[in-house]
Amino acid sequence: MSNKYKYQIFAVSFLLYSSCNYQQKIDNEDLFMIKEQGAFSAGGTIVSSKGIFDPFKPWYEIQGGQTRHGDHADVFYQIPVNKKNNSIVFLHGYGQSRRCWQTTADGREGFSNIFLRKGYSIYLVDQPGRGEAGQTTKPVGISDKPDDQTWFTQFRIGRYPKFYDGVQFPKDNQSLENFFRMMTPNTGNIEETQVVDALSAVFNKSGDGIFFTHSAGGILGWKTAIKNNHVKAIVAIEPGGFCFPEGEVPENNRGGKGIPLDEFLKLTTIPIIIFYGDYIPIEKTTAYSENFWRDVLATANKWAEIVNAYGGDVSIIHLPEIGIKGNTHFIMSDLNNLTIAHLISDWLNDKKLN
Template sequence: MKKLFKIAPVALVSAFTIFVMGCNDNTAADALVIERQGVFASGGSVTEPIPGEFNVTENWMDFSRAGNTAHVDHANTFFQIPAGKNRSPIVYLHGYGQTRTGWQATPDGREGWSDIFLKKGRAAFLVDQPRRGAAGNTVNVVANPQDTRNGGKEYNPGDQAWYTHFRIGRGTPNRYEGSQFPAGDEALNQFLRQMTPSTGEYDEALFGKSMSAVLADTRKMTGKKPVYMTHSQGGRVGWATDTENMAAVIAIEPGFAPEVGSETYKKFVAAKVPMIFYFGDYIDNGPEDIKSTGFWKMVLAQVRDFAEHYNKDGGDATVIYLPEIGIKGNSHFMFQELNNKEIAEHIEKWLESKGL
């Protein structure tokens, strides 16, 4: 594994980290000590040199870049390993238009899931998938039509569109009745500033290959197969990832589950990977005039069908529709909402029941 930065042992108190992130719900009694942290790259490729001889004298001023190569299409992972307990680590993969930031804190400054699970002894491996965030280097810089307009020259506005699709409310700043999404202009401002475009085309197979390398690197560093936690579009990449180094899957409202009987489905059945799916509120009871309600109903039904077949075929899959267990008001971003600790506790109990 080639690391982009040296990884040195450190001892950090999370009260400091949380202050930097804007969090305010920590006390010295529940301080988090980080034994080790750092950043590394996994997967990717190196381009063939541009034809011609490298001009060492001109170097960066030679805009032909003759003789130059580029390291591209890797995943970038920031990790923290807590002192003390050594439970199964978690690899976190974001969804569309997002980076690892979403797992690290909440829009209103409380602890994010990465800190919450760190305190439970679970090392955090927070990924930016290829062509996103800190892993933006790619050969063909091609804007996704969802990200740009006017021939790729302008960023495509989407605050209200994505906010509504994420089932927070009927366009900003509205929230559904009983919503767990943090209230206030500043929380909304922080949330919407998480969105970021991709630098290249969406390539599920390529992303899955790089994520397979992340899981392998995580296992080498910790001595344990990691739990793979995905969100939204990251769930699609999750199914394209090799199962060899995967202890379990926690899929937070994935775009879909593998098609029953497909090669991907068979791959997970053969590996006997336990998995649990979480869905928030406003799906069965969502506004009928909003098209996204139908989309999320379709996804939930498809995932339930997958789980039924997966279990019949010897797998282990659980689908949690939060309102059915009395947890209400959550959107697509349940890990950033007011009750994120309650949902994290539910996940932790499931992990413990699987011996992880």
């Protein structure tokens, strides 16, 4: 039985429950204890200026002979008592910070708390040049151009100003206000290799774990898994790009040129599950954002075929196909995020990753 149909059967069975019953189960769980929590930087570079620093001069005078530490990841972590063997490392997507995993637009618990309650140690990452990791060695100007409505549309909440019918996004004004204020700019022009190096340094600190990625973080997840053996599985929420082997890259891939086969084959050694939400059309439409995600989903399916043909273990879950409808690009924080968390938890248990 294929992975796709296995999860279709599971989802149909699960949807016989009321999702509110599962919400009540989470709400009524006993309090849990945190053994350790904190924050750290991982990876990064150091640049220096010529000259000799004079400690007697005022701070506002520009001087030589100094260093600048930047391009590192910033990580907040929590380790529960009686932790599971594998931790979870969370990476945001474009325009976002770790906050997208911590909460939702209407203030419910995000994935980080949900999986912390399940006994996983959590590591929440701001990638270099984003959020709390804003210190860079190659800073860029931050745009002040209004663009909220662009992201409302691109993230498939609706065709602004209208929400999609049945969308799993809270429609009140305060939730939309909160959502827009979660957008976070890039502060530096940081190379992909620097970001991957920083993420690999995170796994060197966290140890064996599952990498949860979102959107533009997807390509970084594949390359971190290739670089670091501590990545034991990947849960990718709507990844936008993929690592194909050289000579097998499809035309519409947003993950760059192909990689050597020996590197690609490292992705066949770990289980991977990928989720896509709703409002991705089968046929082309007049909406650019919908066609964009249509191409991405087609590329994802092609990538899964190739990985699995080389002996990998990739499952693509297009949620409407298994009866879960209304999800946006932010599946992990939609109104039904507990339903999605349950699906993921079941998969983690099935793969013996707990």
